[in-house]
Amino acid sequence: MTQHTGFTLWFTGMSGAGKSTLAAALRDELRGKGHRVEVLDGDEVRQSLSKGLTFSREDRDANIRRIGFVARLLSRNGVVAIAAAISPYRALRDEVRGQHEAPFVVILAECALDELIRRDVKGLYGKALRGEIAHMTGVSDPYERPETPEIAVHTDRESVSQSLSTILAWLADHDLIARS
Amino acid sequence: MTQHTGFTLWFTGMSGAGKSTLAAALRDELRGKGHRVEVLDGDEVRQSLSKGLTFSREDRDANIRRIGFVARLLSRNGVVAIAAAISPYRALRDEVRGQHEAPFVVILAECALDELIRRDVKGLYGKALRGEIAHMTGVSDPYERPETPEIAVHTDRESVSQSLSTILAWLADHDLIARS
Numbered sequence: 001m002t003q004h005t006g007f008t009l010w011f012t013g014m015s016g017a018g019k020s021t022l023a024a025a026l027r028d029e030l031r032g033k034g035h036r037v038e039v040l041d042g043d044e045v046r047q048s049l050s051k052g053l054t055f056s057r058e059d060r061d062a063n064i065r066r067i068g069f070v071a072r073l074l075s076r077n078g079v080v081a082i083a084a085a086i087s088p089y090r091a092l093r094d095e096v097r098g099q100h101e102a103p104f105v106v107i108l109a110e111c112a113l114d115e116l117i118r119r120d121v122k123g124l125y126g127k128a129l130r131g132e133i134a135h136m137t138g139v140s141d142p143y144e145r146p147e148t149p150e151i152a153v154h155t156d157r158e159s160v161s162q163s164l165s166t167i168l169a170w171l172a173d174h175d176l177i178a179r180s
Numbered sequence: 181m182t183q184h185t186g187f188t189l190w191f192t193g194m195s196g197a198g199k200s201t202l203a204a205a206l207r208d209e210l211r212g213k214g215h216r217v218e219v220l221d222g223d224e225v226r227q228s229l230s231k232g233l234t235f236s237r238e239d240r241d242a243n244i245r246r247i248g249f250v251a252r253l254l255s256r257n258g259v260v261a262i263a264a265a266i267s268p269y270r271a272l273r274d275e276v277r278g279q280h281e282a283p284f285v286v287i288l289a290e291c292a293l294d295e296l297i298r299r300d301v302k303g304l305y306g307k308a309l310r311g312e313i314a315h316m317t318g319v320s321d322p323y324e325r326p327e328t329p330e331i332a333v334h335t336d337r338e339s340v341s342q343s344l345s346t347i348l349a350w351l352a353d354h355d356l357i358a359r360s
């Protein structure tokens with residue numbers, strides 16, 4: 001088994017846009033190609049690295065910095081680190097990118113807000129719209145779209161496998177994975 | 181380059197016992213043998229993963245859990261994770277060990293307290309003895325020695341290279357590294 005190059009795939013997008021689903025599908029696909037892969041899911045990391053943090057700007061930033069730190073360590077050691085966190089603030093995403101030695105690829109998971117509200121898988125949009133929770137990205141907190149993401153997928157009008165194909169094609173085009 | 185097995189080397193011992201020095205020497209040695217290696221130093225991790233944490237029991241535990249989480253992710257992906265943190269509590273070390281998929285090797289860096297007080301590289305023992313700081317392991321806070329560490333080195337009567345040889349011999353005996 002030869003050693004692969006590590007890199008970080010950084011999903012960003014609003015809650016419910018499909019980041020975790022795509023991250024898991026991508027993990028399986030890349031493991032199948034022989035890569036070492038870890039998914040750093042924002043919600044899960046809150047249980048391990050960030051217990052006790054709130055959804056305030058300051059605590060969100062801290063959570064993103066920690067995910068970025070771990071992604072950096074993994075990616076510079078040959079692992080594909082897949083981060084799946086809302087990461088709403090541009091400055092923080094840029095900060096994390098700036099600390100990476102390995103390639104850093106931003107994937108924007110885009111989905112229209114009315115579709116997110118219609119789906120509302122976790123019931124968070126309903127609660128935010130009724131004022132029951134604060135700091136909901138896209139409702140009561142900003143989401144700063146990346147201006148030039150390496151990859152953008154549109155989960156309101158693509159299937160998971162279509163989005164996955166777009167991502168895999170980009171990675172192959174940029175020599176980060178072998179072409180199938 | 182073939183892929184190596186990952187594992188975690190977990191240094192434990194009081195402040196000034198030589199954990200960071202040995203961790204850095206070991207990192208260089210293992211990189212020279214072609215391993216991927218990351219050192220997770222307790223003091224440094226406080227800047228990245230654990231900003232704002234104090235030295236209370238609860239916060240120390242949180243810091244150790246975070247180091248353990250990162251070591252686990254690295255080691256299960258083929259990296260040698262070297263943790264260098266006082267990690268004074270047995271229960272926490274055992275918890276971290278229990279979460280590891282990859283081999284987990286405790287290295288006790290042992291040094292007599294009077295020698296640590298004599299050296300007092302960071303000036304912390306003097307401060308603790310004068311009551312200027314609280315929660316100093318070995319003075320005003322407990323250090324729970326591991327009962328059966330995989331490896332023990334005695335930095336008050338061995339040179340760095342002697343301790344290093346002990347560790348490398350153990351790793352080779354247990355097929356974690358190639359014999360030189």
